[in-house]
Amino acid sequence: MKIAVIGATGYGGVELLRFLQHHPYAEVHSIHSSSQDGISLSEIYPHIGQNEAMILESIDVEQITATADVVFLATPPGVSSQLTPLLMDGGVKVIDLSGDFRIKDGRIYEAWYKKTAAPNRYLQKAVYGLAEWNKKEIEDAVMIANPGCYPTATLLGLAPLVQNDLIKEDSIIIDAKSGVSGAGRHVSLSTHFSETNENVKIYKVNEHQHIPEIEQMLWNWNEQIKPITFSTHLIPMTRGIMATIYSQAKKELSTEMLVDLYKTSYEDSKFVRICEPGNYPSTKEVYGSNYCDIGVAYDERTGRITVVSVIDNLVKGAAGQAIQNLNIMMGIEEDTGLQFMPIYP
């Protein structure tokens, strides 16, 4: 199948190219930039090497739809809402890494993203690509809204508890930390070296755009769930997200029971690994891979459950999950092109 990548000069885009290079059924037919067309990608990213690099092309929708089967958009919010309707009308399948098609209610998108929502009829065709839980819908999709990085770690961590009605509906608190690549490649004051090095910063308190995305999926699973508390922190590392999730159990449980539940919930999942009781994952254990590792504990003193969920934000949180979704949508093995161990140390 022929692939076009729009936004190939960003971190998500170049990570897509890393996976697609060895994908047995995908051929990257063209890569596109809004500002650097005509330039070889190796000029921007020397690590690719001159032999592997392609020349960036402008974003010409007619040309793209005439040649590509699937288009990946790795562009900032507000771009896909404009481009995707044109691409869909041109008959190509779309996988969007941005937040533009994740929230079904355009008014909620506009309130949190402060941007104009995509036209409703296209929005309603989008399938939320949380691969572990929406496989059936993804198989039939023509447009996939790839989940956000924090929502991926959070939702995979909460699914067994919420789906099995084990926690008090108003008790969910998510304390999440991200490496700096989560903010993309573009330069900003809050992400430059002397602002982030030897520093931990909380940001977007009660205002993070991933809050409605997480709540939408939790409500799909259990409509009694109440609004969540979700805090995000920037920490001085390049890749990785850790979401530490607290909730109050409805009844007395044990860590062993919870670990068993998580193992059963994810027994068919190739990319979710559950830690044994008393063990918790760290971000380095998933670095560069499509895994989500989860540890869970029950505190007998407080009746609270702690879930620790880690991913690589650029892989399971972006490009890796997008390839997983491509595979499911195209009817090929879900882990095609994604079968490798994390990089360690």
Ligand SMILES: NC(=O)C1=CN([C@@H]2O[C@H](COP(=O)(O)OP(=O)(O)OC[C@H]3O[C@@H](n4cnc5c(N)ncnc54)[C@H](OP(=O)(O)O)[C@@H]3O)[C@@H](O)[C@H]2O)C=CC1
């Ligand atoms: N970084 C991460 O961990 C994650 C990111 N995402 C989402 O994925 C998307 C891409 O993120 P990321 O790669 O990190 O961001 P980057 O800032 O690294 O890259 C975004 C790319 O989009 C292109 N772009 C900018 N403006 C426009 C425009 N008006 N029209 C078309 N293209 C444009 C730019 O390339 P050029 O100027 O060459 O066109 C740029 O390289 C974002 O929506 C982000 O929120 C989702 C999950 C995780």
Ligand SMILES: CC(=O)N[C@@H](CCC(=O)OP(=O)(O)O)C(=O)O
């Ligand atoms: C570290 C950092 O800044 N992370 C970004 C993640 C952005 C992102 O992935 O945005 P969408 O999913 O909404 O497209 C943030 O917290 O806003």
